[in-house]
Amino acid sequence: MSLLDRYIFRSVLFTCAAAVALFTFVLTFGNVIKDLLAHVLAGQLPFWTVVRLVTLWVPSMIIYALPMGILTGVLLTLGRLSADTEITAMRASGISLRRIARPILLLASLGTALGIYFNFESMPQARVTYEREFAAAIQANPLGIIIPKTFIRDFPGRVIYVREKHGGLLRNIWYWELDNQRRVIRVVRAESGHIDYDQDDNEFILTLSHVTAESRDDKNPEDFTKSPLVGTFEQSAPIHLSLERFFGRASHIRVKQEWLTYSEIQHERAKLAAQPMPSDPSRAKQQAREQMTLELVYQDKFNTALAVLSMALIGIPLGIRVSRRESFANLAVAIALAIAYYLLIVAVKMLDRHPEYRPDLLLWVPNLLLIAGGLWLLLRVDKK
Numbered sequence: 499m500s501l502l503d504r505y506i507f508r509s510v511l512f513t514c515a516a517a518v519a520l521f522t523f524v525l526t527f528g529n530v531i532k533d534l535l536a537h538v539l540a541g542q543l544p545f546w547t548v549v550r551l552v553t554l555w556v557p558s559m560i561i562y563a564l565p566m567g568i569l570t571g572v573l574l575t576l577g578r579l580s581a582d583t584e585i586t587a588m589r590a591s592g593i594s595l596r597r598i599a600r601p602i603l604l605l606a607s608l609g610t611a612l613g614i615y616f617n618f619e620s621m622p623q624a625r626v627t628y629e630r631e632f633a634a635a636i637q638a639n640p641l642g643i644i645i646p647k648t649f650i651r652d653f654p655g656r657v658i659y660v661r662e663k664h665g666g667l668l669r670n671i672w673y674w675e676l677d678n679q680r681r682v683i684r685v686v687r688a689e690s691g692h693i694d695y696d697q698d699d700n701e702f703i704l705t706l707s708h709v710t711a712e713s714r715d716d717k718n719p720e721d722f723t724k725s726p727l728v729g730t731f732e733q734s735a736p737i738h739l740s741l742e743r744f745f746g747r748a749s750h751i752r753v754k755q756e757w758l759t760y761s762e763i764q765h766e767r768a769k770l771a772a773q774p775m776p777s778d779p780s781r782a783k784q785q786a787r788e789q790m791t792l793e794l795v796y797q798d799k800f801n802t803a804l805a806v807l808s809m810a811l812i813g814i815p816l817g818i819r820v821s822r823r824e825s826f827a828n829l830a831v832a833i834a835l836a837i838a839y840y841l842l843i844v845a846v847k848m849l850d851r852h853p854e855y856r857p858d859l860l861l862w863v864p865n866l867l868l869i870a871g872g873l874w875l876l877l878r879v880d881k882k
Contacts (some may be wrong), residue, residue: 499741500592507601509579514571514605519831521816533632542642547635557621561802564613565839568606569809570832576602576817584790585818595879596877600764600812606810607749613803625757640695640702641666647841651675653739658704666693671706673737683719688734695741702739709734713846736857755855763796790853801865805839808865811872816877 530552537543543551579585588598636643643652644737651660655677667693675684677780696703709731715724748803758766770789776782816831844863847855 499729502588503601506575506579506598508607510571510575510605510638511600511655513575514568514609517570517574518567521566522556522559525559525562526552529555531558536648537636537642542639543635547631548878551628551632551635554624554631557616558877561613561616561621562840564616565802565805565809566611566836568806569813569835572602572810572813573817573832576814580818595818595876596816599876602810602814603807606807608809609806610803613806614800617799617803622757622759622762626753631868639641642695643741644668658737666737667691668693673704673706677716677719677761678838681719683714683716685714686710686734687742689786689866699738700741704739704750706734706737708732728744746861753790758795763792763799765798766792786853792857792859793858794847794850797861801843801861804865805868807836808868809839812868812875813872815872815875818879839868 533857534543534548534551534703538548558689585598607710619808642651644658644660646660646663650660655675657674657676659672660668662668669689671686671688671691673686674682687710689708691704691706691707694703695701703818711734711844712790713727713729715721715726718724755763756764761817762871767789770785770792773785775779776785812835813832843861844861846857846860849855
């Protein structure tokens with residue numbers, strides 16, 4: 499590698515590394531806030547457990563940060579070099595644009611290989627480990643799920659509000675039961691109550707005292723022309739609240755297809771391919787959907803990694819043509835391109851229920867468009 503190659507490679511590498519770190523931080527922070535903040539505020543998670551869980555989120559975010567980071571790094575570096583007329587000096591010395599692009603494409607190829615590793619190995623292992631450790635940490639203090647002065651919506655079809663909590667003793671309790679359309683069908687108000695954790699059945703048992711209950715019409719609970727049934731009780735029957743969504747993950751994790759490693763995906767693909775075609779048309783259609791869903795996961799992992807190379811390829815001519823030193827403007831261009839790319843990917847994934855449209859092949863269209871556009875712009879800029 500010549501001195502010029504090392505100079506361009508090093509310049510792009512440092513800028514891309516900083517951009518990837520920035521996007522990884524932003525994406526990780528957003529997911530951590532959504533997933534962990536309530537438990538942190540409730541005091542369920544020790545500091546070092548939080549640090550460990552945040553670390554396990556990082557591989558899941560890097561796979562999205564890599565394409566955006568490489569694009570941002572290329573635009574910022576080449577925009578600066580072009581604005582400082584360094585690109586003009588290189589080309590005046592007889593160095594072609596393809597020669598200038600060579601170290602950048604080498605870096606992007608390494609980034610693609612890194613993306614494949616994260617998609618098929620690092621991310622799946624980290625997500626499964628995260629689910630186990632998060633469940634174990636919550637299970638160590640299960641009553642911490644009940645946070646005073648907070649609407650608790652973690653139990654399907656139930657909403658709970660507690661004003662005060664002292665250990666398992668609760669005061670001023672509101673309890674709502676919802677139907678499948680999330681309409682309120684029962685409202686319960688209790689002066690006090692007690693909650694216990696049943697470890698064998700993995701559930702809370704809530705017992706309310708001094709209860710006022712209001713029941714509405716199950717078929718049309720929003721018809722307020724009908725008077726609800728109202729009753730008062732000294733003590734309610736035990737209310738069972740399943741904790742499977744929390745603690746079930748500690749002992750038996752339901753691994754999503756996106757969390758499968760390369761070998762596990764290949765095993766699932768072979769198992770689905772070996773299934774005989776059902777004679778029932780509806781069952782045959784369902785089987786085709788299952789195969790296509792898994793195939794989309796498999797292709798998407800490669801496709802996301804290839805996005806590192808395609809983003810770099812289109813970033814090279816754009817960075818030279820724009821010729822800007824302004825970091826904000828170049829960052830805006832990178833984000834706009836990344837958003838357009840991911841919107842196309844999401845649109846294709848929505849076709850997973852229609853395997854006849856071959857969304858597994860359409861998934862490659864955004865990358866092919868970026869590569870074709872990058873090559874076309876590269877040739878145009880090289881001729882000038």
